[in-house]
Amino acid sequence: MTTARRLALRILNIVVRFASPGAQDWAKAMLREMDFIENDWTALLWALGSTRILLWRRDAPLAELCDVPRAARRFQKQISRRNLREYAASAFVIVGVGYYISAFHSALIRTGCALVIVGTLFMVYTLHKRGSARTVSAEFELRTCMDFNPRNSSGSAIFCAMSGRGTYYRLFLACLSFVPGFWSRHWSGQTLPHKRALLLLLSLL
């Protein structure tokens, strides 16, 4: 395989990976056509043209209600991944701020850092309690499509998880818990010059 074709395949695989759910099939269709393009440079041009698909933001069409469990499963995976990222970021914040507790001797800074850690833990707890992905029950999948109603218990559970109703408000409250920690740390003004950048980064997080 020539470099041009390898590059073309790589580009198309990236397009397939990052295309929006509604455009995935089209990206796959373009990838599949690659096998029938004899000229490698034509294949590369074909692949470059395919990147336009990335600009198309389309939701996956739900042909019928039976597609809802599948869409819910996909959404569940998406939420799980997002939460995993949030947990990792929180762990990073806790470790970073924990280091500050050991590095500074001022009681005020230590209190501020401790409050930030408490705030992070509270946010993680809120995220876990209110914003974690809910498993699509087998019963929901087996239920006939005609039975489906968003007001039903499992239906509403999924839609609640999908829309995150009520979660944002609680997450906002959780974010507020950071304020005393950051405020007290800033107020004390005892930051080591070489650690200011790290402090700024942590504050942004």
Added chain:
Amino acid sequence: MKLRRSPQTVLVLSEFLQAPQDWKYGYDISRNTDLKSGTLYPILIRLAERKLLETRWETLEAGKPPRHMYKLTAGGLRYAREQVPSASKHPVGQPAFSGVKS
């Protein structure tokens, strides 16, 4: 929803009108119309979204991934015949004035 009548869309529609009953592949359409993939596929997507184009996956050989195929729907055929200039819109064997009211 109206579809913008661009020269490229007309080209694609006229390509489909060459053999309205046949399923066509993306690369073949691109070759016959000289349109780049970045121009052709958005047109195909728009046509499919407006139910003017039918799509399906066809497995050519066992073990190989299927290939995407396209054909105009009845509505798409009607739309194509409205949009494409008369020179290319009538397939062989079909009366040229069949759709015209007297």
